[in-house]
Amino acid sequence: MAEKTISPVGNRFRTYFSKPANIITVVFLVILVLTVVLPLSTLLLGSFKINGNQEAVYVSTFDNPVEDGDFTFHHWVELLTSKEYHYALTAFWEPLYQSTLMALLACFVAVLFGGVVAWFITRSDLPFKKFLSTVFVFPYIMPSWSMAMFWENFFKNTSINAGKGMLEALTGICVPESMVYGLFPCAMALGLHYAPFAYILIGGILRNMDANLEEAATVLKASRFKILYRVTLPIVMPALVSTVLLVFSSSISSFTVPFFLNKSSIKGGNNFIAISIQMRSLLNNGMTKGQGYVLAIILMLFSIAILMANNKITGSRKSFTTVTGKSGQVSLVKLGKARKPLAVFLLILVAFFAIVPLLSFAAESLLEVPGDFSTLTLRYWFSAEPFEGSNKGDTVGILRSAFMWSALGRSLLLSLIVAGVAGTFGILIGYAVARKRGSRAASMVSNLAFLPYLIPSMSFGAVYLALSYTKGFTWLDGSFLILIMVGSIKFMPFASRTGTSAMLQLSGEIEEAAIVIGVPWIRRMTKILFPIQKASFISGYLLPFISCMRELSLFVLLVPSFKTLATSMLQEYSRTGLSQSSNAVNLLIIIVVLVIQFIVNKLTGASIDKGVGGN
Amino acid sequence: MQDLTFNADSLTSGIKKALAAFEKKYEWAAGRVAYNSKKGSEYQPKLIAAQKANAYIADFVMIQDASFLKNAMLDTNFLLSYDPSDADIKIADEDKNPLVGVTFNKVFIYDNTTVGTEQLKNVWQMTGVDGVSLKGLHNVSYQNPLGEDINMSFLIMLTSPSSCERLKAAYKSYFGKDYEEDPNYVNIGYKFVKEFIQNVGYWHSSDSSEIKGLKNYAADGRIIFAGLCKLKDYEYYKDTYKDTDDYYTKTVTAGGWNNQIEGFNGFVYNMWTLIPVTAKLPYTACLFIKYIHSAEGYKAGWGGILGYYSSNSNIPSVDGDPALAEWKKLCVVEDVQYIDQSYASVVKFINMALAGK
Numbered sequence: 008m009a010e011k012t013i014s015p016v017g018n019r020f021r022t023y024f025s026k027p028a029n030i031i032t033v034v035f036l037v038i039l040v041l042t043v044v045l046p047l048s049t050l051l052l053g054s055f056k057i058n059g060n061q062e063a064v065y066v067s068t069f070d071n072p073v074e075d076g077d078f079t080f081h082h083w084v085e086l087l088t089s090k091e092y093h094y095a096l097t098a099f100w101e102p103l104y105q106s107t108l109m110a111l112l113a114c115f116v117a118v119l120f121g122g123v124v125a126w127f128i129t130r131s132d133l134p135f136k137k138f139l140s141t142v143f144v145f146p147y148i149m150p151s152w153s154m155a156m157f158w159e160n161f162f163k164n165t166s167i168n169a170g171k172g173m174l175e176a177l178t179g180i181c182v183p184e185s186m187v188y189g190l191f192p193c194a195m196a197l198g199l200h201y202a203p204f205a206y207i208l209i210g211g212i213l214r215n216m217d218a219n220l221e222e223a224a225t226v227l228k229a230s231r232f233k234i235l236y237r238v239t240l241p242i243v244m245p246a247l248v249s250t251v252l253l254v255f256s257s258s259i260s261s262f263t264v265p266f267f268l269n270k271s272s273i274k275g276g277n278n279f280i281a282i283s284i285q286m287r288s289l290l291n292n293g294m295t296k297g298q299g300y301v302l303a304i305i306l307m308l309f310s311i312a313i314l315m316a317n318n319k320i321t322g323s324r325k326s327f328t329t330v331t332g333k334s335g336q337v338s339l340v341k342l343g344k345a346r347k348p349l350a351v352f353l354l355i356l357v358a359f360f361a362i363v364p365l366l367s368f369a370a371e372s373l374l375e376v377p378g379d380f381s382t383l384t385l386r387y388w389f390s391a392e393p394f395e396g397s398n399k400g401d402t403v404g405i406l407r408s409a410f411m412w413s414a415l416g417r418s419l420l421l422s423l424i425v426a427g428v429a430g431t432f433g434i435l436i437g438y439a440v441a442r443k444r445g446s447r448a449a450s451m452v453s454n455l456a457f458l459p460y461l462i463p464s465m466s467f468g469a470v471y472l473a474l475s476y477t478k479g480f481t482w483l484d485g486s487f488l489i490l491i492m493v494g495s496i497k498f499m500p501f502a503s504r505t506g507t508s509a510m511l512q513l514s515g516e517i518e519e520a521a522i523v524i525g526v527p528w529i530r531r532m533t534k535i536l537f538p539i540q541k542a543s544f545i546s547g548y549l550l551p552f553i554s555c556m557r558e559l560s561l562f563v564l565l566v567p568s569f570k571t572l573a574t575s576m577l578q579e580y581s582r583t584g585l586s587q588s589s590n591a592v593n594l595l596i597i598i599v600v601l602v603i604q605f606i607v608n609k610l611t612g613a614s615i616d617k618g619v620g621g622n
Numbered sequence: 623m624q625d626l627t628f629n630a631d632s633l634t635s636g637i638k639k640a641l642a643a644f645e646k647k648y649e650w651a652a653g654r655v656a657y658n659s660k661k662g663s664e665y666q667p668k669l670i671a672a673q674k675a676n677a678y679i680a681d682f683v684m685i686q687d688a689s690f691l692k693n694a695m696l697d698t699n700f701l702l703s704y705d706p707s708d709a710d711i712k713i714a715d716e717d718k719n720p721l722v723g724v725t726f727n728k729v730f731i732y733d734n735t736t737v738g739t740e741q742l743k744n745v746w747q748m749t750g751v752d753g754v755s756l757k758g759l760h761n762v763s764y765q766n767p768l769g770e771d772i773n774m775s776f777l778i779m780l781t782s783p784s785s786c787e788r789l790k791a792a793y794k795s796y797f798g799k800d801y802e803e804d805p806n807y808v809n810i811g812y813k814f815v816k817e818f819i820q821n822v823g824y825w826h827s828s829d830s831s832e833i834k835g836l837k838n839y840a841a842d843g844r845i846i847f848a849g850l851c852k853l854k855d856y857e858y859y860k861d862t863y864k865d866t867d868d869y870y871t872k873t874v875t876a877g878g879w880n881n882q883i884e885g886f887n888g889f890v891y892n893m894w895t896l897i898p899v900t901a902k903l904p905y906t907a908c909l910f911i912k913y914i915h916s917a918e919g920y921k922a923g924w925g926g927i928l929g930y931y932s933s934n935s936n937i938p939s940v941d942g943d944p945a946l947a948e949w950k951k952l953c954v955v956e957d958v959q960y961i962d963q964s965y966a967s968v969v970k971f972i973n974m975a976l977a978g979k
Contacts, residue, residue: 059670061693064962094970097977168761168823170838266769270825272760273978278825280768280976288768291663293670293690294965469667476675484677563664579659586831 027528028442031435032452039455042496046470047458054082054300061293082297086289098285099302106282107309109194109265110258116198117254118247121205124353129213132339134350145361147203148600150557150574152263153593155196157364159268162187167271173367189277192268197261199360201254207550208246208508211543216242245511248317249504256310256461262287262560282306290466300466307461314457365597372591387587405591411576418573419599421487422555425494430548432456432495433502434510437547438532440503441510453507460500464560467497472564485567497561498551505550509543510536545611549604556600628906631658631665632684634724634893636923636930640914643922647913651906662687662771666694672900673700681901682910684723686893687771688958689965696720701896706912712935713915722933723895723914724924727949728772729850729888730762731833733840734878742845745789745885746796749817753796763824763832763839763846767972773847775961776889777819778968781811782960785886789814792885812971819975847888850879850943851929881944881952890949891956892933 023029057063057077066081067073073081089095121143127133128140146154163172164181167188174180185191220242224234240247265281272278282302290299342349375382390404405411436456443449459467471493475484483489513536521531537544559574566572571579573596580589628651630637638657645652660668662685672679673695683701685691695701703721707713713721730742742748743756750758767774779785789810793801807813826832829848836846881887895914897907913919915934924930931939931946939945944952 059694060697061690064689064693065966089970091967092970092974093977093979094973097973097979098970101977165841168839168842168844170835170842266766267827269766270827272823272825273820273976278976278978280973284766284768291666292771293666293694295969472667473671473674476671476677478675481675481677563661564667567658578661581828581831586834 026442028439028449031439032443032446032448035432035436035439035452035456036448039452039458042492043455043458046462046467049470049473050300050303050462050466054297054304055079056297058296058300059293062296065294066297079297082301086298086301097280099282102280102282102285103305105190105279106259106265109190109197109279109281110255112191112194113197113201113258114251114254116195117201117205118209118250120198121202121207121250122209122243122247124202124357125206125210125213127349127353129210130340131342132346133342133353134346135354139353139357142361143206143357144203145365145597146200148553148557148597149200149364150263150559150593151197151200151257151261152267153364153368154200154360155193155264155267157367158192158196159187160367161363162192167275169270184271184275185277188268188271188275190279193261193265193279193281194258196264196268197254197258200264201250201257204253205247205250207546208250208505209243211505211546212243212246212508212512214542245317245508248313249508252310252313252317252457253460253500253504255313259283259309260286260306260463286463287465290463303463303466306463307458310461314454314461365594368590368594368597372587372594374587387585387591402585402588405588405595410571411573411592414571414576415573415595415599417487417570418556418596419603421490421494421572422552424491425498425555426548426552428491428495429499429502429551430544431502432499433504433506433547434532434537434544435506436499436503437506437508437510438536440507441513442515444511453503456503457500459497462497464497464558465563468493468561468564475565485565485570487570489565490562493561493565494551494555494558497558498554501550501554502547505543505547509540509547512543513540541611545607549607552603553600556596626654626902628655628682628903628910629658629680630655630682630684630910631660631680632682633660633662633665633686634684634923635659636724637684637914640919640923641910643919644910644913647918648909666690669700670694672898673698676900678900678902679898681903682895682897682907684893684895686726686891688775688892688956689961691720691894692958693962695896700899702899703894704897704908704911706908706915708912710917710934710936711912711915713933714935717892717933720894720896721911722892723911724893725890725931725933725946726893727850727888727890727929727931727953728776728829728847729879729881729953730845730883731836731848731850731853731879732843732845733836735840741843742880742883744796745792745814745883748821748845749814750821751817754798756796758821759845760821761823761842761844762818762821763826763844764822765827765829765832765847766825766976768976769827772889772891774969774972775891775956776954777815777972778961778964779889779954779956780815781809781964781968781971782954782957784957785954786811788885788954795884808967808971812968815968815972816975819972820978849929850888851927853879853929854927881949886954887952888949888954889956890946890953 024033055078057066057073057075057079060075063073063075063077066079073079085094086099087095124139124143128136133139159169159172161173162182163169164175164187165171166181167184169187172187174182216239220238221234224238229237260283262281262283265279265284269278269281269284286299286302286306288299289295289302292299370380372387373383373385374380375384386404388404388406391407393403402408433456436452440449440453471483471489474480475486475489483492517535517539518531521535526535557574559578562572563575563578566575573592577589577592577596580586580592630641632638638659641655641657645655658680665685666687668679669683669685671677685695691701701720703719705713705718705721707718732741742759744753746753747756747759748762750760752758765773767777780789786809790801793810801810803809804813807816824844826846829846829852832846833848833852836844839846895911897904897911901907914923915932917934917937920932920934920937924932926940928940928943931949935947
């Protein structure tokens with residue numbers, strides 16, 4: 008019998024696929040091309056064609072009539088260069104410039120606030136760490152517009168004809184209009200909302216950083232600044248860049264915050280039209296959809312530029328390994344006399360931005376007349392009778408509404424499944440990227456996994472909506488599965504970022520030791536790698552969970568009204584003028600997330616804040 | 623045989639209430655109807671996707687946005703009209719195809735304990751410039767047209783020939799002289815739009831919230847451009863009239879609106895009731911359309927509330943609210959042809975004004 012020979016190509020193929028990291032890379036490359044590249048190409052194509060009859064009417068001229076589906080450069084030319092009434096300048100260039108400033112300021116606030124608090128909690132002997140760490144993530148659990156709403160309610164004042172806010176009521180102080188409406192408050196609201204990102208990502212690394220590294224530098228007589236610049240900063244740099252990337256991308260495309268905090272008169276000079284407001288306006292109007300796609304693509308290109316900077320830092324051969332097989336130790340900086348004053352200052356600051364908004368939501372849900380405490384009522388929570396005199400039909404207290412409970416149940420189930428899928432995908436991608444660091448395929452998977460974050464939520468939902476109307480896929484229309492699909496893909500970036508950061512921290516020698524003694528891959532993952540970086544990985548599950556619980560735009564086109572989600576109910580209440588009920592739902596969502604965090608903490612011993620150092 | 627559910631998609635919760643009453647009236651429909659609520663901008667992509675795939679979306683839809691309806695839905699023959707006219711349902715010919723369900727208006731609303739009709743008598747006051755006998759006003763609140771399509775349509779319509787005639791007459795009355803064409807503007811409507819936008823004192827983000835907080839702006843004397851029907855949200859402040867028959871008209875007197883302004887008093891626009899060509903229960907849709915155009919069905923959905931007007935001329939508006947025909951005379955009325963034809967240019971002009979240029 009002739010001996011079987013294996014060709015060199017077959018041999019290479021077998022060798023390649025004998026490594027789990029390679030299999031993961033190839034599998035995810037296929038998945039991500041199908042779920043990310045195809046939707047992206049829809050956006051790109053949309054920017055070069057006539058999108059529907061309404062747009063055809065808008066683009067057509069007497070000499071050049073166009074039809075639905077025709078190829079055109081019109082959208083690009085119009086938005087970027089039209090001089091008619093300074094259109095390109097006022098609809099694109101100026102909003103882009105101002106929104107970039109806003110996003111950069113938001114990044115600065117988030118990194119500074121989140122990073123400083125993370126340092127104090129992980130590297131100093133500050134008291135009340137557990138409390139600070141627990142409540143610091145609250146602003147991220149709230150929808151971003153909640154922070155904007157709180158900001159307005161706190162700072163608005165009668166000197167700018169905006170009604171009396173909390174600050175004026177308590178102190179009589181009236182801040183200038185530029186602090187209440189416009190670019191600055193938008194940046195602050197976004198920065199504070201995303202500060203927990205910086206806290207989680209930077210804190211996770213600081214916590215695991217071996218103090219021997221800094222001590223060695225101290226022994227070598229390096230100055231404090233040099234230690235910070237040459238030791239600490241390079242180690243936290245991947246997390247820092249990831250934070251900037253996430254915050255910048257989220258801030259520049261945030262619609263609700265600029266929409267909410269942009270109420271001042273044009274003459275006042277604080278009115279600014281954010282690029283996201285322009286994008287939403289263009290995308291929502293059937294006549295200018297193509298221009299909306301152009302804007303979405305340009306915003307993505309901005310974020311891709313930061314993504315490339317991120318890759319340059321994490322993709323180089325510099326090592327950021329902080330968890331090795333050797334023993335490590337964390338020595339805490341002693342704050343001395345500043346310990347207590349600093350703790351009190353941080354407690355007040357964190358409580359102000361994390362707890363006071365919650366109290367204000369609770370209060371608003373209990374007041375018949377906003378701001379008037381003589382009109383306290385529990386009916387928006389408990390009334391079983393339809394609200395008296397209300398035009399809302401069968402609206403009852405949210406805790407008595409079967410519709411509300413089923414919506415909350417669906418939100419919870421969806422978020423749990425999405426977190427499970429996105430979190431696991433994130434760990435696997437992190438493993439492949441770390442093990443195949445520097446390879447083109449790994450870098451492609453890493454980048455593709457992040458791209459969904461850059462696609463505007465509503466456009467992403469619209470692409471999947473179109474898919475559900477395509478022959479062969481109509482079974483997806485209105486299904487729960489399509490919500491799981493879009494949620495898992497859209498929120499995967501959180502998990503893949505945390506997964507990659509955590510895997511990059513792990514020294515290869517740990518897994519290598521297990522390989523030498525023949526431990527199979529699945530056991531290496533579950534018994535060695537996962538337990539070591541459990542805190543970070545759990546963050547990779549919790550972040551998609553939280554994001555999914557409070558997401559609205561992504562699902563709004565896909566969720567059937569009779570099988571609605573909690574956030575859809577919140578929007579519906581808000582739209583119909585029932586701000587008490589919408590505040591109550593908002594609070595309920597936050598409470599549910601906190602309860603889940605608590606349960607996860609009890610069951611696994613891990614949580615977002617524990618990952619940083621809250622224990 | 624497959625048991626089908628009658629799906630009704632609409633932005634207005636009035637349909638939800640009408641559907642509940644429809645279920646009670648027709649026993650066979652009980653438990654077999656569903657109301658799906660979607661904001662216009664969120665619903666349009668669904669309609670377009672269904673139209674392109676010629677797929678089922680609902681049995682009945684009620685939508686606004688005249689331009690979208692005409693270009694994306696009627697010209698593609700995806701949405702069809704049914705004429706429910708009979709002895710009790712009288713609908714004007716121009717409202718039959720497409721079939722108008724309910725008409726709305728956006729008007730200038732304020733807390734009438736401090737403002738009243740004396741303050742706002744001429745639309746040119748809202749450009750902030752003083753006239754011969756009246757002062758300019760600086761406290762008008764308007765929802766950003768980039769976030770609210772109806773407000774954009776209103777501004778576009780202000781540049782139309784019919785609005786220009788209204789504006790010229792009001793100009794003469796306010797400034798005591800005829801309007802002379804300004805080379806900086808295409809017409810007087812453009813001039814008004816620019817000066818109005820730059821004089822808006824406050825850009826609110828939600829008509830409902832703004833009207834609900836009307837009392838907070840009493841001292842400011844704020845004048846809010848919002849749907850008249852939103853005055854129903856003001857009711858929560860006024861328990862006094864809760865048990866009276868004319869609940870709405872009594873309670874909303876705390877929030878006044880002006881229909882004696884020279885120039886125009888607001889904007890009138892429609893919501894249409896249509897049947898998708900892919901409907902699975904088209905005859906039930908016809909019956910339901912007939913029902914909501916009848917006095918009984920309309921009452922179930924929108925009865926007794928200011929700011930809603932049936933296209934059935936046999937159904938009067940509520941006490942204290944002028945009839946729809948009167949509002950159409952007093953206000954700028956949405957005209958899809960003008961919006962389509964001028965959109966490209968006027969929107970650029972509005973963007974420029976919003977940027978403070």
